Amino acid sequence: MSLRIVVTVKYVPDATGDRHFADDLTVDRDDVDGLLSELDEYAVEQALQISENSDDDVEVTVLTVGPEDAKDALRKALSMGADKAIHVEDDDLHGTDAIGTSLVLAKAIEKAGYDLVVSGMASTDGTMGVVPALLAERLGVPQVTLLSEVTVEDGTVKGRRDGDAASEQLEASLPAVVSVTDQSGEARYPSFKGIMAAKKKPVESWDLSDLDIEAEEVGLEGAYTVVDGAAERPARTAGTIVKDEGEGGKQLAEYLASQKFV
Amino acid sequence: MAEVLVYVDHVDGAVRKPTLELLTLARRVGEPVAVALGNGAGDTAATLAEHGAVKVLTHEAAEYADYLVVPKVDALQAAVEAVSPAAVLVPSSAEGKEIAARLALRIGSGIITDAVDLEAGDEGPVATQSVFAASFTTKSRVSKGTPVITVKPNSAAVEAAPAAGAVEALSVTFSAAATGTKVTARTPRESTGRPELTEAAIVVSGGRGVNGAENFAIIEALADSLGAAVGASRAAVDAGWYPHTNQVGQTGKSVSPQLYIASGISGAIQHRAGMQTSKTIVAINKDAEAPIFELVDYGVVGDLFDVVPALTEEINARKG
Numbered sequence: 001m002s003l004r005i006v007v008t009v010k011y012v013p014d015a016t017g018d019r020h021f022a023d024d025l026t027v028d029r030d031d032v033d034g035l036l037s038e039l040d041e042y043a044v045e046q047a048l049q050i051s052e053n054s055d056d057d058v059e060v061t062v063l064t065v066g067p068e069d070a071k072d073a074l075r076k077a078l079s080m081g082a083d084k085a086i087h088v089e090d091d092d093l094h095g096t097d098a099i100g101t102s103l104v105l106a107k108a109i110e111k112a113g114y115d116l117v118v119s120g121m122a123s124t125d126g127t128m129g130v131v132p133a134l135l136a137e138r139l140g141v142p143q144v145t146l147l148s149e150v151t152v153e154d155g156t157v158k159g160r161r162d163g164d165a166a167s168e169q170l171e172a173s174l175p176a177v178v179s180v181t182d183q184s185g186e187a188r189y190p191s192f193k194g195i196m197a198a199k200k201k202p203v204e205s206w207d208l209s210d211l212d213i214e215a216e217e218v219g220l221e222g223a224y225t226v227v228d229g230a231a232e233r234p235a236r237t238a239g240t241i242v243k244d245e246g247e248g249g250k251q252l253a254e255y256l257a258s259q260k261f262v
Numbered sequence: 263m264a265e266v267l268v269y270v271d272h273v274d275g276a277v278r279k280p281t282l283e284l285l286t287l288a289r290r291v292g293e294p295v296a297v298a299l300g301n302g303a304g305d306t307a308a309t310l311a312e313h314g315a316v317k318v319l320t321h322e323a324a325e326y327a328d329y330l331v332v333p334k335v336d337a338l339q340a341a342v343e344a345v346s347p348a349a350v351l352v353p354s355s356a357e358g359k360e361i362a363a364r365l366a367l368r369i370g371s372g373i374i375t376d377a378v379d380l381e382a383g384d385e386g387p388v389a390t391q392s393v394f395a396a397s398f399t400t401k402s403r404v405s406k407g408t409p410v411i412t413v414k415p416n417s418a419a420v421e422a423a424p425a426a427g428a429v430e431a432l433s434v435t436f437s438a439a440a441t442g443t444k445v446t447a448r449t450p451r452e453s454t455g456r457p458e459l460t461e462a463a464i465v466v467s468g469g470r471g472v473n474g475a476e477n478f479a480i481i482e483a484l485a486d487s488l489g490a491a492v493g494a495s496r497a498a499v500d501a502g503w504y505p506h507t508n509q510v511g512q513t514g515k516s517v518s519p520q521l522y523i524a525s526g527i528s529g530a531i532q533h534r535a536g537m538q539t540s541k542t543i544v545a546i547n548k549d550a551e552a553p554i555f556e557l558v559d560y561g562v563v564g565d566l567f568d569v570v571p572a573l574t575e576e577i578n579a580r581k582g
Contacts (some may be wrong), residue, residue, distance in 0.1 A: 199542025249572025
């Protein structure tokens with residue numbers, strides 16, 4: 001038996017940097033350093049754990065769609081222990097929305113071949129959290145998403161999903177799409193050996209023609225949504241700050257009462 | 263006037279507040295038609311009618327509870343085909359976003375998630391979103407198909423607007439995919455008696471400065487004096503002092519209450535991402551340099567172990 005796992009990852013602007021929009025209202029990637037989305041590190045970690053806990057022959061492929069620099073995200077995942085990487089890069093992808101991204105990922109996943117897709121719960125930039133569900137819909141396989149625990153055994157994926165109202169145990173047959181939360185387990189740090197080994201691992205580059213996708217299906221032209229405006233939120237006007245000298249609690253209660261919260 | 267579908271989030275017939283907010287927003291862009299699914303769906307009708315639903319489409323089947331997400335997508339798709347709405351509105355819960363996304367793909371439409379406001383525009387509904395840790399506000403619209411939009415809790419005040427609320431049975435045929443992911447067990451979350459974090463009008467959060475699980479009792483006491491939900495920063499959750507379900511921030515829950523009180527929270531960007539759209543922000547922190555003070559409407563530089571109990575006592579005294 002063999003198990004082919006594809007982990008989808010995203011290269012995102014560093015949230016601690018000063019993120020803003022470019023003139024065409026897409027995310028400006030030039031002014032902020034990028035990195036592997038933190039929430040995707042959990043996906044890589046779970047894929048590696050599934051691989052390590054399996055008696056099967058497991059291959060972990062990490063996949064991203066993004067500009068040239070997105071290779072950095074792939075290198076990080078490879079240095080953590082993924083076996084190989086696929087980078088989908090094409091100038092026509094600029095401005096692609098979630099629907100378009102799910103199309104590109106789904107075509108690439110099908111071309112790569114898979115039994116299991118593992119994703120993070122959301123990216124740390126767009127934070128929509130919809131791509132795993134979109135992938136399941138496109139691939140026509142079960143979604144087993146937002147898991148805080150995941151196991152794969154005998155062609156079945158099981159996991160726990162902690163929702164607002166209840167905690168659920170889920171089960172589906174492979175092939176399936178899984179997404180994991182930041183509660184699934186701390187992601188490992190790449191070792192020096194891992195970093196060196198990553199340099200020798202294969203990274204395939206595909207463009208839209210490799211995936212039989214027309215330029216107008218993606219990018220700003222193919223997007224199903226339009227951003228008409230983006231305004232920087234005005235800085236909050238300086239609030240009142242008091243130093244507690246024994247009356248801080250009372251003063252705060254007074255403020256809350258003046259605002260009708262009490 | 264065009265009809266607008268509103269997906270109803272309910273627990274055994276009890277409608278959750280974000281759905282009532284959606285009905286208010288839906289009236290700005292059309293006539294709300296509610297879709298209630300699963301056990302107790304019919305029981306939602308009176309509440310939905312009080313808040314503006316001209317029609318309530320219901321369907322009860324075991325599949326909604328026994329399988330993940332897809333049966334609800336099948337039903338919503340059937341509702342879209344029956345009604346041909348001008349838009350579909352869904353509450354921005356984790357499940358709501360997944361339902362909305364799959365529906366949008368099926369009906370060839372765009373999706374906008376986590377709207378914080380909605381208004382009618384010349385080319386369909388215009389959604390306001392708050393992005394990049396709330397440092398930017400964007401206006402977006404769906405340019406293809408029937409707009410599918412998910413809206414964050416606390417984005418509108420609930421308004422009563424009595425309407426007919428005529429109940430109609432929705433005819434649903436489940437797809438082959440509907441039974442793909444089985445829910446083999448469900449453990450309801452134990453009720454704390456406090457409001458749901460994402461829906462609460464007031465949230466009181468504790469962070470690293472709370473310094474221990476046992477000390478969260480003083481945060482809870484303050485929350486109870488205000489009828490508030492309790493939140494926690496990632497540092498407090500990672501330390502095991504409070505459950506992850508209460509984590510506010512980029513990798514936890516995003517909250518947007520009328521009042522947010524941060525105690526012993528420095529205000530790292532990841533935390534700010536989850537609370538910065540709160541209407542009024544208050545912080546209590548020993549460190550006058552903590553970045554949270556850049557956001558506050560009112561801040562107290564002081565020891566939370568002095569300030570929080572004093573505040574709680576004063577609030578309780580004022581309530582008499």
